Amino acid sequence: MFGLFGKKQTEEVSTSSLYEKIGGEAAVNAAVDLFYKKVLVDARISEFFDTVDMEAQHTKQKAFLTMVFGGPNSYTGKDMREAHKHMSLTEEHFTAVAENLVATLKELGVAEEDINSIVEIALSVKDDVLNK
């Protein structure tokens, strides 16, 4: 199933979005469990997830991945800010999530250049998440 992430022909790539290129919703579904697991066991950030409703969090992470994959989403900077502003998050917490994201994408065989594009989108919400 992770073949979904495989590189397609270059002509196709130029006409389709990053989201479609890496496999659309099926790719998000494959990535979300893996990503959430990594986040849950990462000692730097796991405490933030101890008391949350796991299903609800799973849904949010799916929305987050859809956004960073460049897919259709309704995420706004305001949502990001609202959701995280009471958590006193630091640079280290953001880095931890970003590292888990990269590790997930590598494990699923996403191409280096696409990982770079995804990380760029993730970085665009950093100020909102850290409430800067």
Added chain:
Amino acid sequence: MLSFFFKPWLHFLDQQGQNQKVRLRPNESVLSALLRSGHTIPFSCKAGLCQSCKVQCVQPSKLPAGSQRGLKNAHAQQGFFLACLCFPKRSLDIKLPDANDDIGVAKVVGKEFLNEKVIRLRLSTDIEFNPGQFCNLFKSTNVVRSYSIANTPADDYLEFHIKYIENGKFSAWVANDLRIGDELNIQGAYGNCIYTETNKNKPLLLCGISTGLAPLAGIVKHALETQHTGTMDLVIGARKAKDFYLTGELFSLADKHKNLKLHWLCSEEHPKNIYFNHADLYQYVSEHFADLSEYSVFLCGAPTFVTKLKKQCFLSNASMGAIHSDAFTSAK
């Protein structure tokens, strides 16, 4: 911020047909506001689980997000919402529940203690349910408790396992006052912790503590009745061997169906009975079920138990959509 200064109103007709209004305080739920102002509506868990505080809104589009969590689509579309989950930012016109809305009558057809603490209550009623769901049982309008159904529609009664708590408003009443032939009000059935497997070879892992066994027993019986052929591991945790119940019935079920395996785990003693083990449930599950990627998992019991084991099962590769759970909250 405007909403900080503007306190919304609740407008409604009370049970006597009189127009009433209540001013909501900041961050106050509809349920809290109704109770504070002396209006009686059924409620129990105050956590959006039992659905006993369901009320209707005349303008569903004005309902704040999240106040219809867990309701059936048909009910949500009609503007029903849970008063305990609804924190309005603007004024709402609501309809208090009709006393008879959604509530049926059940007759007691069986009552016995299964061990020192657990009462088996059997009720005759015509409500429809899926095994694993729960009902609200009424002692009175104000004393309502949610209990899981422990059997399947193949029987002509509903079975509930009620943990006896000394001086418990509901359980002590069941133990001391309720007689065969008595009638009580019942509402339901609700809940999503149900067996809907179309792949009959899928392995099932079912874990419960205390009366969390009730919905699991219903699910196991239902799976067997619908010819489930995959393995079913039922893991039951308790402090001591004397806390186990339904042992005879489950042993004979496991005897008849070789794909059902029982794991009785005592956390606080080495049981004399060779069928029981001394083990920590979390550790036992992680050792015996290290890879749950193929499994459907059912978890029932106290919220802390469900939360902890859900996370553990997810980390053992169970997919989130394949973990079904029912966390029992105590009445507040």
